[in-house]
Amino acid sequence: MEKTEGIVLRAIDYGETNKIVTLLTSRYGKIAALAKGANKPQSRLASVSQPFIHGHWLLYGGHSGMASVSQADLIESFRGIREDLHRSAYSACMAEFTDRVLEERASYPGVFQLLLHMFHGLQDGKDPSVLFQIFQMKMLFTAGIQPDLQHCAYCGKPLDRSSRFSIRFSGPVCHDCQEADPHGIWMKPNILKLLKLFQQIDITRLGKIDLSEEVKRQSDRIIRQYIEEHGGIYLKSRQFLDQLDKYQL
Ligand SMILES: [Zn+2]
Incomplete structure (x- = not known):
């Protein structure tokens, strides 16, 4: 070779x-x-x-x-990653996710550069939780389960605003369709924009993304539930990250 x-x-x-x-x-x-x-x-x-x-x-x-x-x-x-508990936990999540999604010796254009950029971002001190969310949104495309964020997941109408994300119907729903999924996750109006940004952002031009803890928690919850439900992916490394958060390490 x-x-x-x-x-x-x-x-x-x-x-x-x-x-x-x-x-x-x-x-x-x-x-x-x-x-x-x-x-x-x-x-x-x-x-x-x-x-x-x-x-x-x-x-x-x-x-x-x-x-x-x-x-x-x-x-x-990536010494800066391995010397930091949080950053190494996040890179472990990304590595495990990649390992789970990719078949051996198949071609996945862009994934190598994506992971490399993410590791550099972690090393450079960018927000690890935001990086991980961007990474996951990008990898959903590779995994073949990318959600359509442009249309209502229930009626198919083009969608600008939404305050509910339906895991069941695989995407955001419009105001008229909110009742269709009683378990739809409530989201602040700017969350949909954020998810779209994560999906489309050019990782080579990744600047600083400043988000409140609450916004990060909401988008994280949606992405995580979506991946667990539609990808069947439960990361072992994610459990370790949960432990770190629980004990605020
Ligand atoms: Zn609708």
């Missing part, structure tokens, strides 16, 4: 001395590879075979069975 950039989504021990790393690569999409000896401290692969590492990877084999790492060079270790 040719050399490729890759981010480590997951690294698990394999035997006493090896690791299996799941990489998101720019060239081959998601791919698992055996990193022989990566658990030995003196191994060249030890420091790069860690979650969130961005590097140049040279892989071989894998035509039948798992690929192996023949060489890996560090590009960015």
